[in-house]
Structure formats: structure tokens, C-alpha cells
Amino acid sequence: MSDIYLDNNATTACDPKVVEAMLPYFLEQFGNPSSIHSFGSGVGRAVSKARKQVQELLGAEHDSEIIFTSCGTESDNTAILSALKCFPNRKEIITTAVEHPAILALCAQLEKEGYTIHRLKVDGKGRLDLEEYRKLLSPNVAIVSVMWANNETGTLFPVEEMVEMAHAAGIQFHTDAVQAVGKVAIDLKSTKIDMLSVSGHKLHAPKGIGVLYLRRGVRFRPLLRGGHQERGRRAGTENAASVVGLGKACELALEHIAFENVQVKALRDRLEQNILSQVPHCFVTGDPVNRLPNTANIAFEYIEGEAILMLLNKKGIAASSGSACTSGSLEPSHVMRAMDIPYTAAHGTIRFSLSRYNTQAEIDRVIEAVPPIVAQLRKLSPYWGEDGPVAEPEKAFAPVYA
Amino acid sequence: MWEYSEKVKEHFYQPRNVGVLEGANGVGDVGSISCGDALRLSIQVNPDSEVIENATFQTFGCGSAIASSSALTEIIKGLTIEEALKVTNQDIADYLDGLPPEKMHCSVMGREALQAAVANYRGVEWKDDHEEGALVCKCFAVDAVMIEDTIRANGLRTVQDVTNYTKAGGGCCACHEGIEEILAKVLAAQGIAFDPEAGKAAEPEPLPIAASAKPGKAPLTLVQRIRRIEAVIESIRPNLRMDGGDAELVDVDGNTVYVKMTGACSGCSMAAMTIGGIQQRLMEDLGEFIKVIPADKAVAVREPRTSAAAGA
Numbered sequence: 001m002s003d004i005y006l007d008n009n010a011t012t013a014c015d016p017k018v019v020e021a022m023l024p025y026f027l028e029q030f031g032n033p034s035s036i037h038s039f040g041s042g043v044g045r046a047v048s049k050a051r052k053q054v055q056e057l058l059g060a061e062h063d064s065e066i067i068f069t070s071c072g073t074e075s076d077n078t079a080i081l082s083a084l085k086c087f088p089n090r091k092e093i094i095t096t097a098v099e100h101p102a103i104l105a106l107c108a109q110l111e112k113e114g115y116t117i118h119r120l121k122v123d124g125k126g127r128l129d130l131e132e133y134r135k136l137l138s139p140n141v142a143i144v145s146v147m148w149a150n151n152e153t154g155t156l157f158p159v160e161e162m163v164e165m166a167h168a169a170g171i172q173f174h175t176d177a178v179q180a181v182g183k184v185a186i187d188l189k190s191t192k193i194d195m196l197s198v199s200g201h202k203l204h205a206p207k208g209i210g211v212l213y214l215r216r217g218v219r220f221r222p223l224l225r226g227g228h229q230e231r232g233r234r235a236g237t238e239n240a241a242s243v244v245g246l247g248k249a250c251e252l253a254l255e256h257i258a259f260e261n262v263q264v265k266a267l268r269d270r271l272e273q274n275i276l277s278q279v280p281h282c283f284v285t286g287d288p289v290n291r292l293p294n295t296a297n298i299a300f301e302y303i304e305g306e307a308i309l310m311l312l313n314k315k316g317i318a319a320s321s322g323s324a325c326t327s328g329s330l331e332p333s334h335v336m337r338a339m340d341i342p343y344t345a346a347h348g349t350i351r352f353s354l355s356r357y358n359t360q361a362e363i364d365r366v367i368e369a370v371p372p373i374v375a376q377l378r379k380l381s382p383y384w385g386e387d388g389p390v391a392e393p394e395k396a397f398a399p400v401y402a
Numbered sequence: 403m404w405e406y407s408e409k410v411k412e413h414f415y416q417p418r419n420v421g422v423l424e425g426a427n428g429v430g431d432v433g434s435i436s437c438g439d440a441l442r443l444s445i446q447v448n449p450d451s452e453v454i455e456n457a458t459f460q461t462f463g464c465g466s467a468i469a470s471s472s473a474l475t476e477i478i479k480g481l482t483i484e485e486a487l488k489v490t491n492q493d494i495a496d497y498l499d500g501l502p503p504e505k506m507h508c509s510v511m512g513r514e515a516l517q518a519a520v521a522n523y524r525g526v527e528w529k530d531d532h533e534e535g536a537l538v539c540k541c542f543a544v545d546a547v548m549i550e551d552t553i554r555a556n557g558l559r560t561v562q563d564v565t566n567y568t569k570a571g572g573g574c575c576a577c578h579e580g581i582e583e584i585l586a587k588v589l590a591a592q593g594i595a596f597d598p599e600a601g602k603a604a605e606p607e608p609l610p611i612a613a614s615a616k617p618g619k620a621p622l623t624l625v626q627r628i629r630r631i632e633a634v635i636e637s638i639r640p641n642l643r644m645d646g647g648d649a650e651l652v653d654v655d656g657n658t659v660y661v662k663m664t665g666a667c668s669g670c671s672m673a674a675m676t677i678g679g680i681q682q683r684l685m686e687d688l689g690e691f692i693k694v695i696p697a698d699k700a701v702a703v704r705e706p707r708t709s710a711a712a713g714a
Contacts, residue, residue, distance in 0.1 A: 303462065304464050304467070304597075305464075306464035307414070307468060316417065323464065343438055344462070347462075355444050379421070380420055380460060380463055380468060381461070382441070383462070395432060397440070399431040399432050399433035399440040399441070400431065400433065400528070400530050
């Protein structure tokens with residue numbers, strides 16, 4: 001039996017059709033798309049085609065609004081730093097407490113450099129308080145950056161509504177849509193979003209390619225200066241093969257968006273409902289009624305996530321965890337902490353993220369594997385008694401912490 | 403994911419001595435805030451002989467926390483309390499054929515659980531004197547709290563100082579930004595501004611023997627050369643001893659220097675870096691190419707194993 005990959009929010013397999021589309025651009029079509037000769041012009045046409053494919057998936061009005069970058073992180077950094085350069089007198093940024101590190105680590109650095117960072121809080125289900133947001137909007141804010149979908153829980157934020165509020169206050173709005181693109185329908189021309197980040201490897205394109213969508217007319221300053229590539233907005237010779245791959249991946253994503261929201265979602269729900277009914281003391285984190293169709297994040301109380309992952313891995317199942325041990329940091333996931341999930345549950349969160357390649361047979365194998373693994377680890381846990389948590393677990397076991 | 407040894411995986415998949423211990427007369431509950439892991443160790447001590455006759459554990463934690471707990475119970479069963487208290491976290495890590503640097507605190511938690519259980523058996527209150535912070539230097543597994551304490555205790559001013567005292571930052575150098583931030587924070591609390599350029603003045607004095615020998619171009623005699631090599635190794639030993647290890651010069655053969663690594667250095671996953679460090683210092687000091695080889699490897703090189711020869 002082959003292994004089962006349920007970690008598609010971390011990265012995805014390249015679609016074979018994507019690889020096929022890319023292959024000619026290594027050996028035969030190796031030219032520089034900027035060159036005038038025949039070696040280059042074919043590549044130039046291929047890049048143009050890819051740009052249109054991305055434009056179509058995002059529902060952008062113009063293909064020139066698509067800027068190819070090296071990854072989602074570069075797109076995020078470019079967007080925020082651009083706004084700071086465009087509005088040098090505005091020293092505040094609004095973001096959320098549950099963003100990806102590509103935003104949070106940059107903001108932490110900017111804070112050290114003197115900027116004020118407002119991190120919007122979330123409630124127990126990972127939802128924002130738009131009243132808190134409204135009060136922070138002021139002429140001192142250079143940019144608002146809010147993710148479209150959370151990578152850990154899949155919870156969706158109302159970015160289309162939030163951009164209206166930002167614009168009413170005269171503030172640029174960026175969204176990190178790395179997890180959303182290809183999984184939720186996006187039509188940028190019917191929104192006011194100024195900038196949006198895409199990462200290729202989250203939607204079956206290769207790693208090392210991303211996109212920054214930049215609405216026509218929005219003030220912008222490039223991160224990388226040099227050549228005239230991407231109309232001078234992102235210098236550096238195009239990663240032509242990967243650009244072609246991303247184009248193809250976007251075309252395929254558009255074809256499969258209904259599949260993601262019906263079949264993949266049904267598999268996710270089957271997985272989640274069966275685990276919840278068979279395993280006591282576990283619960284879904286995030287907002288179950290408003291989230292990505294492929295993501296299920298389940299907290300297994302009184303056990304630790306890395307141990308669960310190791311036992312899953314032994315059964316050939318790949319998932320990920322919000323425990324501190326898997327991140328190498330001191331704390332469980334910042335997303336779980338922001339939602340105020342207790343430590344004994346936050347350390348035991350497991351994210352199952354599906355793709356269109358998963359089958360029902362695979363999901364049924366996972367449903368079979370999970371309950372005994374949880375039971376096995378609970379037997380080791382000082383918070384767990386014969387067949388349930390010990391009475392008043394927090395009091396019965398209160399270790400001296402160092 | 404972490405690179406766990408086969409021994410760690412084995413103890414994780416089939417942990418020994420799990421559960422509540424009926425008749426336990428010593429229980430230690432400890433946790434590591436840096437991981438959210440927690441461990442309850444139960445021991446049954448014979449009051450006459452003070453021998454630990456049985457030990458079990460319950461652990462809320464990751465793979466290496468569970469494996470460390472399992473290893474601890476295996477190690478201490480049959481030991482007297484006195485013997486068991488001599489078990490170090492390095493012993494636990496060694497028993498498991500090593501742990502990744504980020505996971506060494508799992509073995510520390512094991513040792514602390516033992517101390518707590520013994521204190522509980524003796525009816526005294528156990529106080530933890532060990533505080534742990536975020537891992538800063540991944541090469542030498544040095545955390546932020548240790549760096550902060552060392553800066554305060556020794557009035558350190560530069561990244562080079564921190565490296566000299568804690569080894570942090572002495573490997574890949576990727577954590578120098580983090581060390582600078584800690585220096586700036588600790589120094590600011592003392593009303594001192596951190597000066598990244600101050601390192602130049604704080605360079606340690608060159609070894610006297612090296613300084614005096616430098617002007618002379620005359621080739622060293624064999625005895626002089628070995629003394630020089632010994633002096634360099636001597637200068638490194640205090641750092642190694644701080645980690646419970648040591649190094650000793652065994653032989654010099656042309657450009658090859660054989661060094662015996664002992665204590666915690668022996669079998670440590672960082673031994674290769676320490677050897678590299680000694681080699682670098684020797685080359686700088688003697689001004690020639692020097693190859694440092696661990697003495698145990700030298701034996702293997704000189705006397706090829708017959709089994710390997712037969713297999714080939």
C-alpha cells in the first residue's frame with residue numbers, strides 16, 4: 001500500500017501535466033524571454049500565456065496585474081515594504097495575530113525599526129472582530145495585510161468586506177491568499193483588493209514560484225530593482241519553466257475548483273466526522289462552518305502532536321501538527337494560542353489537509369488508523385486514567401515547570 | 403522532521419515501564435516549559451537497601467520525551483538512590499544513541515523527574531534550579547536563558563565573548579543576530595549600549611608561547627612542537643569541561659595529531675565540530691596544515707577490522 005499524503009497545506013505534489021508543460025523549457029526552450037532572437041521569443045510567448053492563465057484563475061481585470069515572484073513570502077514582503085516606501089509618513093500596519101510567519105516575522109522586525117503593528121485578535125473559533133478593526137483604521141496606517149484563509153485551521157477571513165473598510169479610510173489592502181487560491185472562488189475584478197500573494201507549490205505547481213497581484217493604478221515600489229522584467233516591478237530573469245508550470249497549474253485549478261468544493265470537501269467531512277465520533281475528547285479547531293474545503297484541524301486532548309505524527313508516519317500517513325515540538329519553537333502554534341486553545345489540547349492538534357488526489361479508500365484507512373494511535377498515546381499520558389481523563393486533570397497532574 | 407536514532411524510535415514505539423506503579427513510594431512530576439512536555443516518574447525504593455526496585459513513567463510529550471522517559475526507567479532500575487542520582491541527562495541521551503540538539507531538554511526533564519521523585523521519597527521538597535529558554539545556537543544546543551545568565555555573570559560585551567564562554571555562535575554563525583539581540587537587551591538593562599564593533603578590543607590575548615615563538619623563523623624541535631600543540635589543546639579544555647567533556651593529546655605523527663575525546667565529548671554528535679575547532683586553532687597557531695584525528699579512529703585506521711576484511 002502506498003503512503004497517504006494529507007499535508008497539502010504544507011506543499012502539494014506537482015501535477016504530472018504541470019511537469020509535462022515545463023519540461024521543454026529546460027533543454028529546448030532555454031532562451032531568455034527578453035531576447036529578440038528565436039530562442040527567446042518562444043519563451044516570451046510561453047510566459048505571456050502563463051500570465052493569462054494566472055489572470056483567469058484570479059479573475060484579474062488585466063494580465064499586467066500579475067507579477068511573477070519567487071514565492072509567497074517574497075510577494076508578502078514586497079507588498080508590505082512597498083506600502084511603507086509609498087507612504088513614508090504612515091508608521092502603522094494592521095494585520096492579524098494568526099498570519100503566516102512571512103507576514104508576522106517581517107512585522108516583528110518592522111516593530112523593532114519603530115513601526116507600530118496592530119495584530120487583530122481572534123475569538124475561540126479564529127474569527128476577527130471587525131469593530132476592533134474599524135477603530136484602528138486611521139491616516140497613520142500604511143497598509144492592512146490580512147490572510148484570505150488560515151493555513152492551520154482553514155478559517156476564512158472576510159477580506160472582501162475588510163478591503164472596503166480600508167479603502168473608506170484611504171488605506172491600501174493586501175491579502176496573503178496562498179492557501180485560498182485554487183480552493184475558493186476568487187474574482188479580483190469584482191473586489192477592491194490592491195495586492196494579493198500566491199504561492200505555486202500550494203496548488204500543484206513547483207516550489208520556487210509565486211505571484212504578487214497588483215491592481216492597476218495602485219502605488220507601488222519594487223523590492224528588487226535591476227532589469228525591466230515584470231515591467232520593472234520585479235527585476236531578475238524570469239524563472240521561465242516554473243512560470244509555465246504555474247500557468248498550467250492555475251488552468252488545472254480552475255477546472256477543479258468545483259471538485260475541490262464538492263468531492264474533496266466530502267472526503268474531508270467524512271474523515272472529520274468519523275474521527276470525532278470514534279475518538280473521545282477531541283474537537284475541531286477554527287470555524288467549522290466557514291473554512292477551506294480541504295482542511296480539518298483536530299485537537300486531541302491530553303496527548304502531544306509530534307508523537308501522533310510519528311505513529312501516523314509509521315502507518316504511512318502524512319499530516320502536520322501545531323505542537324511546539326514539531327516547530328522547534330518554545331510554544332505551540334501561535335494560531336492555537338491566539339484562539340485560546342488550552343495547552344493540553346493545543347499541543348495535540350493535527351492538521352489533515354487534502355487534495356484532489358486523495359481517494360475515499362485512503363481516507364478510510366486514516367479513519368481506521370487514528371483511534372488506536374490516540375488510545376495508545378493516552379495510555380502513556382499522566383492526564384489520562386483507565387478510560388477517560390483523570391478527574392480534574394489540571395489538579396491531578398500539576399508538574400513543576402522549568 | 404527530526405533525525406531520531408533507531409534507539410529513540412524503538413523506545414518510542416515500544417516504551418518500557420509505562421503506567422501507574424502500585425506501591426510506589428516516590429513520585430516526581432516535572433515539565434519542560436520549552437516544549438510543553440510533562441512527565442510523572444514513579445519509583446519503588448527498598449527502604450533498607452535504598453535500591454530502586456521498580457520504576458514507571460507517564461509522559462505527555464513528543465517522541466523523544468517518551469523515549470527519554472522509557473530510557474530513564476530502564477537505566478535506574480536496580481540502582482541505589484545514590485547511584486541513580488549520578489545519572490546525568492547526557493547518560494540518558496547516550497543510552498538512546500544521542501538526541502537532536504533541539505531535543506536535549508527532553509533528557510534534562512528525565513533527570514529532573516528523578517531528582518523530584520527521590521526528594522518525594524525522602525519527604526523533602528524539590529526545587530528546580532534549572533531554567534530553560536529558546537534554543538539560540540543549534541550547533542551547540544545553547545539556549546537564551548543560559549546566554550543571558552552568562553552575559554550578566556561575566557560582564558560580557560560581544561558575540562565573541564559569548565562564544566568564548568558558552569560556545570554559542572561558534573559553529574555555523576547563523577545565530578549571531580540572535581546573540582546580538584540578547585546582548586543588546588541584557589546590556590540595555592544595565593544601562594550600557596551594545597557596540598557590535600567592540601569585539602576587536604575584546605579579542606583574547608594570544609597564547610604566550612605562540613606570541614613568543616612567532617618572530618623566530620627557526621624550525622621547532624619535536625619537543626617544542628608537541629608543547630605548542632599541547633598548549634593549544636589545554637586552552638580549549640576549560641570549554642569542553644564545562645560541558646562535561648575533555649580532550650587529551652595522544653600522539654603526533656608528522657602533520658597528524660591524535661586527540662582522545664573523553665567524557666561527554668566521546669560519542670557526542672558535536673564531537674566532529676569540536677575536532678574541527680581544535681584543528682583550526684592548531685593550524686592558526688603553528689601556521690601549517692594539521693589534521694586532527696580522534697584517537698579511537700586512529701586505532702581503527704591502523705588495525706583494519708578483520709570482519710570488515712572478510713566481508714569484502
